[in-house]
Amino acid sequence: MKDARVRRRYLDQTIKLLFPGTGRPRPHTLLPHAWLPRRLVRHAWWHRPLGRPIMVPTGGETIEDHLGEVLDRPIRTVLHVRPARRANRKPILEAHGPDGLLAFVKIGDSDPARALVRAEAAALRLVADHPLKTVVPPTVLHHGGWRGLDVLVLSPLPVRARPGRVPPDLAHAAVAEIAALSPDDPHAWHGDFAPWNMAPTADGRLFVWDWERFATGVPLGFDATHLFLQRALRRMRPAVAARACLAQATSTLAPYGLSTAEARRTVLHHLIALADRHAADGHEPLGPPARWLTPLIDEQELIL
Numbered sequence: 001m002k003d004a005r006v007r008r009r010y011l012d013q014t015i016k017l018l019f020p021g022t023g024r025p026r027p028h029t030l031l032p033h034a035w036l037p038r039r040l041v042r043h044a045w046w047h048r049p050l051g052r053p054i055m056v057p058t059g060g061e062t063i064e065d066h067l068g069e070v071l072d073r074p075i076r077t078v079l080h081v082r083p084a085r086r087a088n089r090k091p092i093l094e095a096h097g098p099d100g101l102l103a104f105v106k107i108g109d110s111d112p113a114r115a116l117v118r119a120e121a122a123a124l125r126l127v128a129d130h131p132l133k134t135v136v137p138p139t140v141l142h143h144g145g146w147r148g149l150d151v152l153v154l155s156p157l158p159v160r161a162r163p164g165r166v167p168p169d170l171a172h173a174a175v176a177e178i179a180a181l182s183p184d185d186p187h188a189w190h191g192d193f194a195p196w197n198m199a200p201t202a203d204g205r206l207f208v209w210d211w212e213r214f215a216t217g218v219p220l221g222f223d224a225t226h227l228f229l230q231r232a233l234r235r236m237r238p239a240v241a242a243r244a245c246l247a248q249a250t251s252t253l254a255p256y257g258l259s260t261a262e263a264r265r266t267v268l269h270h271l272i273a274l275a276d277r278h279a280a281d282g283h284e285p286l287g288p289p290a291r292w293l294t295p296l297i298d299e300q301e302l303i304l
Contacts, residue, residue, distance in 0.1 A: 003111045004034070004035050004036065004037055005140050007037050007081045007082070008081075010081075010083050010089070011040065011054075011079075012283075014079065014091045014109075015040075015054070015056055015057075015079075016256075017091070017107075017109060017149070018063040018065075018079075018093075018107070019056050019057045019058075019062045019063065020060055020061075020062065020147070021058050021059035021060035021061075021062055022057060022059050022060060023057060023058040023059020023060065024058055024059070025055035025056060025057050025058065026042065026043075026055070026056050026057075026058050027042075027043035027053035027054070027055060027056075028040050028042055028043055028053060028054045028055070029042075029043045029044070029047040029053055029054070030054060030081065031047075037081040038080070038081055039078050039079065039080060039081060040054060040056075040078070040079040040081060040264070041078050042076060048160050050210060061147075063077065063093065063100070063105075063107075063146070063151075064076065064077050064128060065155070066146045066151070067093075067095050067105065067151075068105075070090055070141075070142045070144075070151075070153060071095065071097065071102055071141070071142075071153070073097045073098065073102075074097065074098060075095050075096065075097060075102070076095075076096045076097075077093045077094065077095055077096070077105075078093065078094040078096065079091065079092075079093050080093065080094075081090040084139075086244060088112070088113070088116055088212070088281070089107055089113070090107055090108060090109060090110075090113035090116070090117065091106075091107040091109060091162060092104065092106055093105040093107070094156075095153070101156050102156070103141055103153045103154060103155060103156055104138070104153075104154045104156055105151065105152065105153050105154070105196065106120070106151075106152040106154070107150065107151060107152075107176065108149055108150030108151075108152070109149055112281070113150075114149075114150045114210040117143075117150045117152045117212070118143075118150060119212050119213070119214065120152060120210070120211045120212035120214070121140055121143040121152050123211040123212070123214035124137055124138060124139070124140050124211055125140060125152070126181065126214075127181060127211070128140070130173075130181055132177060132179075133173075133177065133205075134170070134173040134174050134177045134205055134206055135174050135177050135178060135192060135205070135208050135246070136152040136157070136201060136204055136205050136206065136207045136208065137153040137208055137209070137212040138155050138156075138157060138209055138211075139154065140152070140153070141153040141154060142248045143154055153271070154209075157199070157207045157209060158201075158207075165195075165198075165207070166195070166198055166200055166206060167200070170198040170200060170204070171224070171227060172207055172224070172256075173206075174193075174198075174206045174208065174223075175193065175221070175227075175256070176223045176256065177221050178190050178193075178208075178223060179223070181216075182216040182217075184216070186274060187216060187217055187218050187219060187220055188214070188215070188217075188218070188266075189201075189214070189215060189218050189222040189223045189226075190208060190213070190214055190223050191209060191212070191213025191214050191215055191226075192210055192212075192213045193208070193223035193224075193226050193227050194226065194227060194230040195227070195230060195231060197209055197210045213277075216230060217289075218269075218273070219265075219267070219269055219270075220256050220258070221252075221253040221256050221258055221263070221264045221266045221270075222266070222269075222270050222273070223251060224252055224253060224256070225245060225249075225253070225266060225267050225270040226270065226274075228244075228245055228248060229241055229242070229245045229270075229271075230253050232244050232245060233286075237292075237295075238286040238287055238291070238292035239261060239295070239296075242271055242292055242293060243296060243297055245267050245271065246264060246296065246300070247265050249263040249264045249266070249267040250263050250264075252267075253266060253267075260265045264300070267290065268296075268297065270302055271293055271296070271297075272293070272297070274286075275289040275293050
């Protein structure tokens with residue numbers, strides 16, 4: 001209930017931002033329903049929403065008008081209703097043309113969001129310059145400004161692609177291929193190599209999206225460590241997950257040729273980097289580091 005109210009407040013702000021028209025409002029529907037808002041779509045007769053339709057202004061220049069110019073065809077958008085508390089929150093839209101889904105669109109509506117949108121555009125352009133055998137990233141269709149906002153338009157990955165369990169060999173190959181994207185030395189990482197950001201393809205490759213945290217100059221194995229940690233966090237408290245990550249460091253990072261000592265150092269440096277990221281974002285999704293990280297670091301101080 002509380003999450004729904006928070007999402008609705010942020011949704012109201014986003015509608016005013018992206019649909020600033022003064023024309024006759026058009027009814028939209030929250031799906032799957034008003035108390036579990038995930039997507040805002042144009043109202044259709046077969047919708048059976050709980051609560052009244054959401055009225056979205058028309059007229060003037062809306063984000064649909066702008067995307068229509070960018071993609072050179074009429075556009076209908078589906079707006080994802082985002083959690084307002086997320087540090088990397090930003091409006092996300094699906095852009096649909098007459099023949100179906102054309103693109104996913106990310107909107108930089110704040111300084112942090114603009115920085116992430118620009119970082120992802122730069123990362124994907126770098127990735128596009130490298131022939132990849134395993135990883136399948138989105139393509140940048142457009143990156144520009146509109147009404148003071150950053151607008152990043154990305155090719156959609158196939159509709160049938162759904163996050164799922166990635167075979168270990170496929171994950172290892174993807175981590176190694178991403179690491180080799182660094183122009184100077186293999187220490188690059190995707191930055192959020194997590195189950196919800198990937199899906200196996202039918203031909204044995206790996207769709208990987210959300211490249212906004214891509215960075216270079218990190219130890220080899222950061223992505224593999226991140227994947228292990230995110231899986232562990234689904235069933236463990238953060239402090240327990242961090243300890244499990246360290247306990248399994250050798251087996252997790254052995255495919256990359258790391259010794260036990262190197263693997264343990266890599267895990268600890270990754271956990272520290274993640275805590276630093278959360279601090280910079282002003283958001284602590286795992287709780288205060290003093291609870292989930294500091295005791296572990298203190299015990300392992302000699303190997304850092």
